[in-house]
Amino acid sequence: MDFKIVVIGASLGGLNAVQTILSALPKNLPVAVAIGQHRHRSSDGELIRYLQETSVLPVREAEDKQPINPGIVFLAPADYHLLVEPGYFALSKDAPVTFARPSIDVLFESAADAYEEQVIGIILTGASSDGAKGLAKIQAYGGTVIVQKPDTAECPIMPEAAIKAVKMPQILPLAEIVPFLNSQIKSQILI
Amino acid sequence: MSPRHPNELEDIEIKLLLEGIYLYYGFDFRDYAMASLKRRIWNIIHAENVHTVSGLQEKVLHDPACMERFLLSLSVNVTSMFRDPSFYIAFRDKAIPVLRTYPFIRIWHAGCSTGEEVYSLAILMFEEGLYHRCRIYATDMNEAVLRKAKAGIIPLDLMQEYTQFYLQAGGKSDFSEYYTAAYNGALIRSFLRENIVFSPHNLVTDASFNEFNVILCRNVLIYFNRSLQERVHKLLYESLRTFGILGLGKHETMKTTAYENHYEELDSDEKIYRRIA
Incomplete structure (x- = not known):
């Protein structure tokens, strides 16, 4: 399977969890990474700087119609929904979904629409049920789904909701998520 | 099957x-x-x-x-008065000094929705002493939202939040001077409305209708695909005078369009551009 995009959803406690994942990702990652992290609507570039500090991959806030290029980490900007179209990102200011903008469901569902089975979805820590519907859609469209093991999450509510919404996801402690990702996309790295 | x-x-x-x-x-x-x-x-x-x-x-x-x-x-787009206060600060710093040199300032607010951002701009221009010299053409494709915009009545319970945005946006006065409480809402005062023309215009199907010194089209193009964005950028470009100012949404970019080289950035964070060619 040639994956195109890894989408990650995180809320409460997500800062550390996302940083842990990003710092373990290898250089020349053959897929793009898009992150929906719940954040305050006026939060600025601080989050990018924090995540960039420990990541070898470039970390950027996604701009509207920006091409989805492999080896780059794109973060949903504050107060916008981030959506995936075939080949590029799109933004919207539509009403919050499950009280969130950016919404993880919006990111995940659009990724499934655009790339079907070539999507890997990951739900991390959070105190919300956002992302559960989106992860189910990724699975229904043939993508791969991963959930952080709830008892290793700072807040288990979001992983638990995601586990309920899908059939037999990969449930992994934080430290084992990147090795599993690498095993899934290994063949792409060799090419 | x-x-x-x-x-x-x-x-x-x-x-x-x-x-x-x-x-x-x-x-x-x-x-x-x-x-x-x-x-x-x-x-x-x-x-x-x-x-x-x-x-x-x-x-x-x-x-x-x-x-x-x-x-x-x-x-209908979610909007508010002085949404993204940092945009208004950048507009005061970077665009106003340019506009001061013009005897008359024609502004097009494309995709104005229910008008909150139009009145915000009117207040800003008033505080900079330029409102009497400007005419704001505020357009939207939907006549129902235009009627609402024209009425200029904002739900009173939102005014507290808007007052905060106004102050963050560099407001120089007392926000309550710009409205009177009426009809269960805040009615924008008439002196702020007299230089605004609300009118239907569809960016997708209608042509350019004037030449402007300023065009604001913020968080409108994000709803269009790339080929339509390109067409609308052509329309905006053709409607803007040389050295005119274009304001886009914070995460919209010129970089993916053919018009990138026709503009210089006045403020790269707030996406305020100036037509140079």
């Missing part, structure tokens, strides 16, 4: 729906950005108590009232 991917049928149904609306009503959504459009369409499907895109198609084509609701759902 073997079942195919669920995506495939949905995409065909949406194409048919948009084509039907275009042929029958003349509103062209065919080049809207698909992912956000699809979400809005599904919200409408649920609100209209139908179950499929095809079901919505039948209702929209046979029931003009349903089409009105469809149009409203697709054109």
Whole structure:
């Protein structure tokens, strides 16, 4: 399977969890990474700087119609929904979904629409049920789904909701998520 | 027949729906950005108590009232007064000094929705001593939102939040001087409204209608796909005088368009550009 995009959803406690994942990702990652992290609507570039500090991959806030290029980490900007179209990102200011903008469901569902089975979805820590519907859609469209093991999450509510919404996801402690990702996309790295 | 991917049928149904609306009503959504459009369409499907895109198609084509609701759902954008205060600060710092040198300032606010951001701009121009020299053309494709914008009445319970935004946006006065409490709302004072013209205009199907010194088109193009964005950028470019100022949304970029080299950045964070060629 040639994956195109890894989408990650995180809320409460997500800062550390996302940083842990990003710092373990290898250089020349053959897929793009898009992150929906719940954040305050006026939060600025601080989050990018924090995540960039420990990541070898470039970390950027996604701009509207920006091409989805492999080896780059794109973060949903504050107060916008981030959506995936075939080949590029799109933004919207539509009403919050499950009280969130950016919404993880919006990111995940659009990724499934655009790339079907070539999507890997990951739900991390959070105190919300956002992302559960989106992860189910990724699975229904043939993508791969991963959930952080709830008892290793700072807040288990979001992983638990995601586990309920899908059939037999990969449930992994934080430290084992990147090795599993690498095993899934290994063949792409060799090419 | 073997079942195919669920995506495939949905995409065909949406194409048919948009084509039907275009042929029958003349509103062209065919080049809207698909992912956000699809979400809005599904919200409408649920609100209209139908179950499929095809079901919505039948209702929209046979029931003009349903089409009105469809149009409203697709054109109402979440907005507020002094939304993104940092934009107004950058506009004061970078655009106002340029505009001071003009005897008369023609402004186009494209996609003005219910008018909150138009009145914010009017207040800013007033505080900079330029409002008497400017005319603001505020347009939207939807006449229902324009009527609301023209009325200039803002729900009173929102004014507390807007006062905060106003102060963060570098407001120089007492925000309550700009409205009077009336009709269960805050009525924008008439001296702020006299230089504003609200009028219907569809960026997708209508042509340029004047030459402007300033065009604001913030968080409107994000709903269009790349080819439509390119067409609308052409329209904006042709409607802007040389050295005129263009303001886009914070995460919109010129970089993916053919017009990048025709502008210089006045403020790269707030996406304020100046036409140079």
